[in-house]
Structure formats: C-alpha cells, structure tokens
C-alpha cells in the first residue's frame with residue numbers, strides 16, 4: 001500500500017508523508033466544498049466521555065481533507081484513529097491503572113482549553129505494524145509565541161504527546177526521559193502540520209523514537225525531534241504510590 005501523501009498544490013507524492021490514494025485526484029477547494037458531516041460523525045458515543053479527536057467547526061479545509069484521507073486508510077485496516085479525552089485516565093485501560101490513580105478534576109494539558117479552534121486542535125492515527133503515530137495538528141490563536149506563529153513550547157507539547165502515544169502503544173506505560181527538538185521553520189497559527197513519529201528501537205525499558213513536523217504539502221520541514229521514553233518499572237511505581245498516599 002502506498003504510504004505517501006500527495007501535495008495538494010503540485011499533485012506530486014511527498015516521500016515522508018502518508019497517502020491513502022496516490023492516484024486519486026485531489027479535491028479542488030473551490031469546486032468541491034467540504035461536505036457537512038452527519039451528527040453521528042460529529043458526536044461522541046453516548047455514555048463515553050467526549051472524544052475531542054473528531055472534526056469540529058474550527059477545522060480548516062486542510063485539516064478536514066487530511067482527516068478524511070486518514071479515515072479512509074483506517075477502513076483498509078492498517079491505521080486506527082486514536083480517540084482523545086480531556087482526562088488522561090480515560091485513555092488508560094483499567095488493568096493498567098495504578099492503585100492511586102483515581103479520576104479527579106484534572107485535565108490533559110492539550111485539552112485544557114474547551115473553546116474550539118483556539119488551542120490544540122489535533123487528531124492522531126496509529127499504524128501498529130509500522131510502530132508509527134501521525135498527528136494532524138492545527139495550532140490555535142491561544143498558542144501564540146512569536147507574533148502569528150505557534151509557541152515553541154506548544155510544538156514541543158504536540159511532539160511529546162505524539163511520540164509519547166507512539167511509545168505507549170509499543171511499550172505500555174512510559175515517561176519522557178529526554179526530548180531533543182530542532183526548530184527549522186516557524187508554524188503559522190491556524191495552519192495544519194503533520195507530526196509523524198516512529199519507534200526506532202527498544203532496548204530493555206528504553207524506547208527510542210524520532211519525529212518530523214512538516215507542512216501538509218511536505219514542502220516545509222518545521223521541526224525534527226528525537227526522544228527517549230522509559231518504560232515504568234512496576235516496583236518503583238509501587239514505591240512512588242506509597243509516597244504519594
């Protein structure tokens with residue numbers, strides 16, 4: 001299967017990105033506006049916490065087009081959309097929770113701004129066989145650093161979370177021990193970037209990963225990162241629990 005994304009402007013394949021249909025014509029923005037979505041597509045499942053990794057009115061055409069492409073790939077079975085909740089414990093299966101981890105009035109940092117479109121708008125997709133997680137990220141106006149551009153800390157946050165999710169799916173409970181980022185080109189607020197992360201190697205409890213942040217057309221490399229995550233040691237975690245109680 002093709003794993004390249006076609007550049008919307010040039011219609012050429014971009015090597016490092018992901019494409020469901022290499023030969024399919026790309027949607028012309030003016031001629032084919034984004035169709036309205038059914039209520040089922042926009043709402044979370046009843047009885048479940050709100051899933052924020054679903055399209056909302058703030059998502060740009062680029063974001064929606066990319067989302068549609070990845071969603072199409074999920075139907076082929078290799079990719080899975082990762083739901084996203086505002087409480088981190090909702091992501092962790094009961095069997096993997098530590099005894100002291102009870103749900104409180106806390107929020108996952110990236111989901112701490114409730115208003116749509118001003119904070120972190122993102123959705124992640126997992127490819128287990130490639131040990132890879134790709135995040136479609138649209139930074140909102142409250143993430144400003146240099147005027148008009150996303151704060152470097154917000155870029156670090158989305159990289160850490162994307163790489164972290166990749167590490168979690170490969171190695172279970174992990175924490176960031178090291179994150180090294182080279183910022184190459186600023187990310188305009190409201191633009192869409194692809195955060196493409198993969199596991200490079202696992203050595204014992206150490207999980208080494210790398211990541212690229214690129215524009216949708218693949219023409220701009222915004223940032224590159226490497227990271228080390230450490231699988232949590234159950235014995236040490238028990239001791240930490242005891243000291244927290």
Ligand SMILES: CCCCCCCCCCCC(=O)SCCNC(=O)CCNC(=O)[C@H](O)C(C)(C)COP(=O)(O)OP(=O)(O)OC[C@H]1O[C@@H](n2cnc3c(N)ncnc32)[C@H](O)[C@@H]1OP(=O)(O)O
Nearest residue numbers: 091160161164165168175176177178206228230232233236
């Ligand atoms: C699905 C959606 C989810 C949704 C959730 C979204 C995901 C969010 C992801 C966010 C992730 C975060 O922000 S995490 C928050 C930021 N990170 C932290 O606060 C971590 C603080 N650090 C720690 O707690 C600790 O240092 C740990 C847990 C990282 C490691 O401690 P430890 O378990 O005692 O391990 P330790 O024995 O020291 O080290 C194990 C091995 O790793 C090596 N090692 C340890 N640290 C380093 C290091 N910085 N650089 C090089 N090597 C290191 C050691 O030399 C050793 O190698 P050897 O002797 O075996 O060869």
